[in-house]
Amino acid sequence: MKALLVIDVQNGIVNLGDFKTELALMESVIKDFKTGSLPVIFVRHFDDSEESPLYKGSVGSELHGSLKNYADYVIEKQTPSSFFKTNLADTLEHLGVTHLFIIGFETEFCCMFTAISAFDRGYKVTLIKNATGTGNTDESYGMPGLDIRRFVGTVLQWSSVIEVLDYEKYAENYFAENMM
Template sequence: MKALLVIDVQNGIVNLGNFEEELSLMENIIKDFKEAKMPVIFIRHLDDEEESGLYKNSIGSELHNSLKDYAEYVIEKQTPSSFYNTELQGTLEKLGVDHVFITGFNTEFCCLFTAIAAFDRGYTVTFIENATGTVNTEETYEMPGLDIKDFVGTVLHWSNALEVLDYEEYVEEYKPKNII
């Protein structure tokens, strides 16, 4: 069975940028999974530091209004990996999931770490590159011209360890075959 992971779509991240396109793509994918009666699992990052935009029990840590009504499962984490010290693997096992689709924030941290951790645990992984977003920029990393989503997607694709698609490829690959 397949499951969709929607990582860190929280006020403390989404409110830092214009992510309308990414949120729209995530919502389309969520609707596909809901229609196919496949699990949609939201991940929430919670920090212990009060200065953090994702401080536990703060408005910033709450799921963003645009997608929160779709959350049937919510897993809380405190590291970039959605698997480390969480209930995610147990939930996936209980649901009979063997293939996870990755969407959410931040592309180069939590989405990347979760994709690698899922692969390491034996899951088939599909990373939907343009259905991820990041608050960081080329200036953050002092790398002029860096397209973070494309870079992460390229590295993962070249690894030959997991599938990397953009939304249009996802639609072409999965929707017509009613696999989702």
């Protein structure tokens, strides 16, 4: 069975930039899963520091209003991996999931770490790279010209074990098959 992980679509991240395009693509993917009666699992990141925009209990830590009502399940985490010290693995096992699709925020951290962790646990993994976003830029890393999504997508593709697609290829490869 397939399931969708929607990672860190929270006010504290979404409010960092203009993510209209990414949110629209995320919503399209979510609607595909809903149409196919497939589980949509949201993951929320919390920090203990009151200075963090994702401080637990703050408005920033809440799921973004544009997508939050689509969640079938909500998993809470405190590290980049959605699996580390969470009940995600138990939830996926209970649902009989074998193939995870990943969208959401912090492409280079939470999405990538979760994709690798999922593969390590035996899941088939598909990352829809243009349905991810990040609050970081090339300036954040002191690497002028760095395209974070492209870099992460390339690294994961080179692994030859994690499928990386843009939305159009995802729609062609999966949506055309009615997701099943």
